[in-house]
Amino acid sequence: MLLLTCVLPMASQQTRQRPAPASGPEARIEQLLRQMTIEEKVGQMTQVTIDVVSVPNAVGRNHRLDPAKLEEAILKWKVGSILNVNGEAYTVEHWHEVLNQIQDVVEKSRLKIPVLYGIDSIHGANYTLDAVLFPNAISAAATWNVDLVKRAAEISAFQTRASGIPWTFYPVEDIGRQPLWPRFFETFGEDVHLASRLVTAYVEGLQGRDISARDKVAACVKHYAGYSMPFNGKDRTPAILDERTLRQVILPPYEAAVRAGAPTVMVNSGEISGVPGHANSWLIQDVLKKEWGFRGFVVSDWEDIKRLHTRDRVAPTPKDAVRIAVMAGVDMSMVPYDFSFAELLLQCVKEGSVPVSRIDDAVRRILRVKMQLGLFDRPRPDASMKAEFDKPEFHEANLQAAREALVLLKNEGLLPLAKGRRILVTGPNADLLSVLNGGWSLTWQGNREDLFPKNKLTIRKAIEQWNGAANTQYVKGVEWEKAADINAAVKAAEAADVVVAVLGEPSYCETPGNIEDLALPEPQIRLIEALAQRGKPIVTVLVGGRPRVLRTITRNSKAILWAGLPGNEGGRAVAEVLFGDVNPSGKLPFSYPRNVNGFTTYDYKPLENTHDNPTGWEFPFGHGLSYTKFDYSDLKLSANTMTRTGSITISVKVRNSGSRAGKEVVQLYVSDLYRQVSPPNRELKGFQKIELAPGEEKTVEFQLAAKDLAFVGLNNRWTLEPGDYRVQIANLTAGFTLR
């Protein structure tokens, strides 16, 4: 077979470093660089957490900066960046005070270089009180709605910048293929195409065309790269990844976000194939900076440069750790508790183990982002934004996102429920807002129920409102991990027509969210078994960030709704779907495993097909039911051959043959029948979300170009290979040949 190694835009970009022009922002940066002392330069590369400059133990509403510590950080150590919130979310007013106080000190410094403040605005401006809390990424991905995802990003940017903060450590480009990983919910799911499109939309929403605008922020691509693939599923444990898999599956979403203009990148806190992220000069220097031409800066993750010495043991001393990371291409250190990085880097420069040219490169990149953000001209928060912080349309957008994030996994004629029937609501996640939001919600772990707004509805409260409180009873039944009073729930079920069981996980984030077993804890499974024995129809609603294995729950439930982490409007959206006010339209952005070792993604390999149970899914990727019915017909290809520079149009008719309006995600899959490296079963190459009235039919078209068929070949380069391909939309298939 003839092999063509093609030059594709994806992988072949040459470095775009140019000589600095004589005027404009780049000239301004060069002029500043010439004025800066080496101490000022290593200071720019240093980032500390707000605790370092705050009065100890004064959190949340009591938080206060310590003026002396602030002066030490900015005037003595010349730090370039500060991050985080100490403990819990602040009011917009307090954020303005903090940012203004920081700028007051900057103005006493020699060169008055603004401090870049960074925050984790993960699903909205989650560290500002009263900000809109959107669905977390895994649920945002379940909407398959690119416009909604972009809108969420715009509002997150608005409320973050309105708080005076110009930089968010988001979006996450890590692929979600390891369901045990406690950060699975921060990903846009398992698919490369879906995740790449959503991160692109997110970056565009955060940044607009000009990140210096009063309502825009700079995005940070993270965690570069391979962080999401820990072999054993625990956070910050080793991943084993070869270059081909990296380039084919892991890197494309990061590259998409960089191409969309994200000016900062955060490094993977773990290691791949023995190389810690912060020592991986191939990934940072060669791929990101040279191959992709990235001109922004690279920030470390929390304390991770130190950990090259203390944890990873690739650096015999803390100074070696600094040298290794900086020479690998890390431009800024999230130290974050002290100034040791600046001190050690200075020593490295003095002894010649880090050349000044590398320092200049890093500082140039940092100053460039500060310049792009307009911080040199407008370093202070925009006071007029305070009054505009909250708008009804923001909450409406959030409600729409929550509605479309809900995935109806199973429905044996039980849903939608008629209002006014006797309903028992049970389960550990029925009456909490924290669990609808998950980690990164007002606090890092997101589990401070008292901090959530009182005007938002839990699932229980929403069901009471929709169904009438008199018809609705609530008995918790079980805690997450232990049986509380299953008997009381069973007894209450006797008087009910229907049971709504809200199961799942508590709120968590990062390492505290590690689990030993992907199955839902035993008491929750037993609750459903005990209720099912009474013969009452059960709707199970799943709330949490991971697909926990359901065991007997699937067969014991007549209906199952995956709510994931739908955000602050999730309670209301769940009630609207249960009672049929809203027709569900979400689709799984991951394969829901049936067993704890059933981690097979939808694009599995032929080799996996040779086992008795090739897929082992409880529910497949892309699955999601509706209250109406969609019929697919007339799959057509504009040609049955394609040239290596050509494309074809694929069209299909979709008809709503049911009796109510609904949204459908039309998914285009392509299978390469043979290739030099064993091909995936199929790959998603396009999707469109459409809305159809009852009886309405639409023709949906996709353009498929030859470059979309490229894969990473034996030589680890993007390759096109002539041969036969199969196209699949719903249950229709067709074929074409690439010549």
Ligand code: BGC
């Ligand atoms: C996380 C990052 C986060 C950073 C700053 C780290 O622990 O891994 O995702 O951006 O903290 O809060």
